[in-house]
Amino acid sequence: MKLFEEAQHRNAAYETRRHFLKKCSSGLGSIAMGSLFGCNPFSTSESKIVPPVVGNPLAPATSHFAPKAKRVIYLHMAGAPSQLELFDYKSELAKLHGLDCPPSLLEGKRFAFIQGVPKMLGPQAKFAPRGQSGAMVSDLLPHFHEVVDETAIIKTLHTDEFNHAPAQLLVQTGSSRLGRPSMGSWVTYGLGSENDDLPGFIVLVSGGNTPSAGKSVWGSGFLPTIYQGVQCRSEGDPVLYVSNPEGMSRDLRRKSLDAINQINEKEYQEMGDPETLTRISQYEMAFRMQISVPEIMDISKEPEYIQKMYGIEPGKASFANNCLLARRLSERGVRFIQLYDWGWDTHGNSKSVAIEHGFRDKCKQIDQPIAALIKDLKQRGLLDETLIVWGGEFGRTPMQENRNGRTMPFMGRDHHTEAFSMWMAGGGVKGGITHGETDEIGYYGIKDRVHIHDLQATILHLMGMDHERLTYHFQGRDFRLTDVAGKVVKPLLA
Amino acid sequence: MEQTTSDLVLFFGRFHPIILHLPIGFLLIAFVLELMSRIKRFEAYKAAVGLILFLGAVSAIVAAVLGYMLAQGGGYGDELLSLHQWLGIAAALTAIISLVLNWMVSKNISPTLDKVYVSTMSVMIIVLMAAGHYGGSLTHGSDYLTQYMPNPLRTLAGMEPKQEKKEVKIASIPEAQIYHDIVFPIIDARCVSCHNPDKRKGELEMHTPEALVKGGESGEAFIAGNAAESDMIKRLLLPEHHDEHMPPEGKSQLTEEQVALLSWWVNEGAPFDKTVAQVNVSEEIQAVLNTLADPNANKSEVEILLATEVPEVDEQSLKQLQASGVQLMPLAAEVNWLQARIPLSKSGDSLIQALQPVAEQLTWLDMGDTRTSDQALATVPKFSKLTRLHLENTQVTDAGLQHIKDLPYLEYLNLYGTQVSDEGIQQLKSLKNLKKLYLWQTQATEEGVAKLQEALPQLEVNMGINNWESVNADSTLAAK
Numbered sequence: 001m002k003l004f005e006e007a008q009h010r011n012a013a014y015e016t017r018r019h020f021l022k023k024c025s026s027g028l029g030s031i032a033m034g035s036l037f038g039c040n041p042f043s044t045s046e047s048k049i050v051p052p053v054v055g056n057p058l059a060p061a062t063s064h065f066a067p068k069a070k071r072v073i074y075l076h077m078a079g080a081p082s083q084l085e086l087f088d089y090k091s092e093l094a095k096l097h098g099l100d101c102p103p104s105l106l107e108g109k110r111f112a113f114i115q116g117v118p119k120m121l122g123p124q125a126k127f128a129p130r131g132q133s134g135a136m137v138s139d140l141l142p143h144f145h146e147v148v149d150e151t152a153i154i155k156t157l158h159t160d161e162f163n164h165a166p167a168q169l170l171v172q173t174g175s176s177r178l179g180r181p182s183m184g185s186w187v188t189y190g191l192g193s194e195n196d197d198l199p200g201f202i203v204l205v206s207g208g209n210t211p212s213a214g215k216s217v218w219g220s221g222f223l224p225t226i227y228q229g230v231q232c233r234s235e236g237d238p239v240l241y242v243s244n245p246e247g248m249s250r251d252l253r254r255k256s257l258d259a260i261n262q263i264n265e266k267e268y269q270e271m272g273d274p275e276t277l278t279r280i281s282q283y284e285m286a287f288r289m290q291i292s293v294p295e296i297m298d299i300s301k302e303p304e305y306i307q308k309m310y311g312i313e314p315g316k317a318s319f320a321n322n323c324l325l326a327r328r329l330s331e332r333g334v335r336f337i338q339l340y341d342w343g344w345d346t347h348g349n350s351k352s353v354a355i356e357h358g359f360r361d362k363c364k365q366i367d368q369p370i371a372a373l374i375k376d377l378k379q380r381g382l383l384d385e386t387l388i389v390w391g392g393e394f395g396r397t398p399m400q401e402n403r404n405g406r407t408m409p410f411m412g413r414d415h416h417t418e419a420f421s422m423w424m425a426g427g428g429v430k431g432g433i434t435h436g437e438t439d440e441i442g443y444y445g446i447k448d449r450v451h452i453h454d455l456q457a458t459i460l461h462l463m464g465m466d467h468e469r470l471t472y473h474f475q476g477r478d479f480r481l482t483d484v485a486g487k488v489v490k491p492l493l494a
Numbered sequence: 495m496e497q498t499t500s501d502l503v504l505f506f507g508r509f510h511p512i513i514l515h516l517p518i519g520f521l522l523i524a525f526v527l528e529l530m531s532r533i534k535r536f537e538a539y540k541a542a543v544g545l546i547l548f549l550g551a552v553s554a555i556v557a558a559v560l561g562y563m564l565a566q567g568g569g570y571g572d573e574l575l576s577l578h579q580w581l582g583i584a585a586a587l588t589a590i591i592s593l594v595l596n597w598m599v600s601k602n603i604s605p606t607l608d609k610v611y612v613s614t615m616s617v618m619i620i621v622l623m624a625a626g627h628y629g630g631s632l633t634h635g636s637d638y639l640t641q642y643m644p645n646p647l648r649t650l651a652g653m654e655p656k657q658e659k660k661e662v663k664i665a666s667i668p669e670a671q672i673y674h675d676i677v678f679p680i681i682d683a684r685c686v687s688c689h690n691p692d693k694r695k696g697e698l699e700m701h702t703p704e705a706l707v708k709g710g711e712s713g714e715a716f717i718a719g720n721a722a723e724s725d726m727i728k729r730l731l732l733p734e735h736h737d738e739h740m741p742p743e744g745k746s747q748l749t750e751e752q753v754a755l756l757s758w759w760v761n762e763g764a765p766f767d768k769t770v771a772q773v774n775v776s777e778e779i780q781a782v783l784n785t786l787a788d789p790n791a792n793k794s795e796v797e798i799l800l801a802t803e804v805p806e807v808d809e810q811s812l813k814q815l816q817a818s819g820v821q822l823m824p825l826a827a828e829v830n831w832l833q834a835r836i837p838l839s840k841s842g843d844s845l846i847q848a849l850q851p852v853a854e855q856l857t858w859l860d861m862g863d864t865r866t867s868d869q870a871l872a873t874v875p876k877f878s879k880l881t882r883l884h885l886e887n888t889q890v891t892d893a894g895l896q897h898i899k900d901l902p903y904l905e906y907l908n909l910y911g912t913q914v915s916d917e918g919i920q921q922l923k924s925l926k927n928l929k930k931l932y933l934w935q936t937q938a939t940e941e942g943v944a945k946l947q948e949a950l951p952q953l954e955v956n957m958g959i960n961n962w963e964s965v966n967a968d969s970t971l972a973a974k
Binding site for chain 2: 464
């Protein structure tokens with residue numbers, strides 16, 4: 001009897017859902033029809049213009065309208081830098097420094113750490129008008145002053161999440177929950193890659209840690225995994241196992257790849273799973289990367305004045321190195337280059353995360369390389385078609401953090417969702433402007449508020465894509481980066 | 495006389511448009527069957543008429559009651575509304591009378607009674623049609639039916655031939671009447687269909703200056719000189735899903751430029767008789783006004799070029815060209831303009847020949863970082879629609895630049911890392927549309943560039959940062 005049960009069990013295990021669905025062609029025909037025609041047969045939304053069903057899924061694709069930017073360098077300061085010390089000068093807040101926070105700012109609000117009644121915290125940096133545009137930027141970013149006329153500073157970003165991981169996910173994937181494709185994945189899915197020898201979406205991390213939300217912030221979610229971000233290391237081998245193991249020659253590798261590809265192609269013919277295509281092209285890409293990556297990632301070959309300009313530290317994982325790498329990658333046509341720099345969570349509970357100490361060091365670390373990146377792209381004629389985005393996942397409160405109701409040993413600010421600053425430069429962005437305005441203490445945007453989804457819609461727009469049309473059909477409905485929201489911020493467009 | 499209507503009345507009132515089609519259908523069918531039953535073949539229909547008339551009369555009463563409730567909400571022109579109301583009531587009454595007569599006729603067949611019965615029914619149908627027509631006018635506007643009537647029919651109906659309604663271009667901006675030529679066309683297109691004597695939504699009419707000044711239910715439509723406080727402007731600026739946003743969600747919205755024009759008009763005191771020259775015009779408004787005279791006013795020659803249509807390249811030749819090794823693709827979906835890129839490992843010298851079949855469509859050409867030389871540039875003048883040309887890090891020299899001077903639309907030229915010099919770049923003086931020129935790491939000098947910029951004042955030249963260390967020292971000093 002046991003033998004019979006086992007046979008039954010095995011049979012049942014074999015009969016997977018896929019087989020079941022395959023057999024029930026008539027009964028489930030309607031389901032198939034539904035997925036073929038979608039919920040609305042008259043829907044005009046075209047998800048992708050040239051769906052690469054067979055062949056290279058990373059082949060360059062046509063955008064919805066003529067793009068301003070061909071690629072993006074996204075600089076994410078993980079932890080959320082304080083806008084009140086960098087871009088959003090509030091003289092009124094300086095006057096209120098040290099006074100108790102009025103209850104109207106606390107009622108009905110949730111904070112990550114602030115408890116009871118905190119004190120107001122005035123700007124901890126000196127501000128002055130910079131550049132021809134006269135944008136107020138603090139003295140913490142002296143090199144940035146030289147390129148401020150290239151940038152559009154947005155002062156009224158706001159988000160829905162006040163904890164790092166969900167907020168990072170919202171900025172990068174359009175949803176605060178796990179499982180959605182990141183912006184870089186959407187862009188490479190929509191536009192493909194210009195360079196056959198490199199992934200379309202490359203991620204570089206500095207600051208000693210990956211973002212709190214983990215690698216999901218550059219994941220491909222439900223998009224085929226070929227579109228996920230490829231993390232390159234800026235010290236040691238840029239990509240692990242990039243060189244051939246001992247006893248494996250390049251020819252032998254080619255031959256084994258050909259054999260594996262043949263098997264995979266057969267598998268694809270039978271099952272039609274796009275992940276099989278992904279696997280084939282990933283193997284091919286890895287093969288080509290063996291030659292291209294070590295060459296591109298070797299920044300020691302850059303002339304000395306360029307190295308100095310960025311202030312690189314050869315052999316170390318630094319933000320400066322990553323900025324130089326970003327330029328090299330954008331020169332080679334990499335579509336989306338995402339830099340994460342960790343260590344911007346300035347609560348003031350220790351010296352390294354104090355606004356008057358650690359925060360200043362962080363600013364110093366990024367200031368020169370960012371200015372160098374903008375200038376370097378510009379002198380190569382790349383800034384016109386490369387969009388640079390800088391920002392964190394939320395802002396910091398105008399109040400001083402008082403974790404557990406106690407005064408902290410250092411100056412620190414809590415997480416703040418209502419108003420924070422980001423800037424964009426290059427690729428079709430109007431330079432030398434400031435968009436939006438916050439109230440007298442920088443607590444709330446009072447003019448031209450910009451939601452995270454609006455920012456995403458704007459970035460896609462600059463890349464030549466309509467954020468409402470860049471969709472992917474998954475689990476019975478179309479998904480998009482901006483969910484059901486997002487409006488292109490037109491004043492930012494050149 | 496402020497009267498508030500209970501929500502419940504308005505709630506049921508909104509069902510009027512749903513119910514009203516029932517009496518129209520029932521009563522019409524009753525009439526048709528009654529007439530048909532007089533033919534011997536269809537005699538059997540007679541039996542059904544009574545029941546259908548009954549259903550028609552009941553639904554007519556319900557529709558009339560609901561209609562009365564709907565009218566309590568206001569927002570309709572009084573004259574048209576009362577006409578529709580009385581016709582509706584008349585239709586219900588004649589339906590009831592017809593029902594009674596039908597019952598009497600079935601009891602007692604008298605020819606006189608029968609005549610009365612049929613005449614009543616005929617009146618009922620006429621009244622019904624009229625009520626329906628005016629009801630339609632109330633919701634869709636009184637010219638709804640005739641709006642698209644062909645001119646021959648119009649002449650038959652004794653109406654004025656239709657005026658060709660095309661975008662009227664303004665000949666001279668300074669002489670244009672602000673209200674008549676600029677503001678009213680916007681209001682007429684977006685507001686008047688709901689704010690007119692027949693359909694006075696919010697008690698507001700906007701079809702004449704007098705009506706606009708009078709305002710509506712919530713007071714003045716605008717405060718002359720203060721757009722920010724003007725109800726009309728405030729509603730335009732509310733988010734589209736907001737209940738008080740105008741025009742209501744789902745209707746055609748005003749463009750940002752149109753909103754800007756209306757705000758400007760109100761801010762300038764909402765004059766009805768002034769010309770543009772008589773008021774202040776900011777730079778932004780001037781830019782919008784320019785587009786009224788010429789839609790392309792604010793566009794560069796290159797933008798106008800790229801907005802024009804070019805013949806499509808058939809897919810097969812495109813595939814063939816791609817197979818030759820050039821990366822060739824459309825500028826965007828549904829656009830026939832093309833962009834091409836020579837792969838890094840190849841040279842433009844040979845591949846550019848392959849591109850000749852698409853010379854008319856090619857507008858972006860990227861030969862940067864390739865082994866391209868002056869030889870390739872000899873072919874470039876054939877690509878007269880080029881707007882962007884990448885030649886950075888190629889073997890191009892001054893000799894090659896003479897071919898570039900014949901690209902009238904060239905806007906972006908990247909020559910960094912080439913052997914070009916001051917002498918060569920002077921040949922670019924004829925490129926009236928050139929906006930950006932990159933000359934880092936070339937032989938060109940500040941003097942040479944200054945000379946070129948004399949001829950092309952709008953040109954932005956980037957010479958790069960050759961002396962980084964001194965720049966760096968300066969900036970550190972400045973920071974201190």
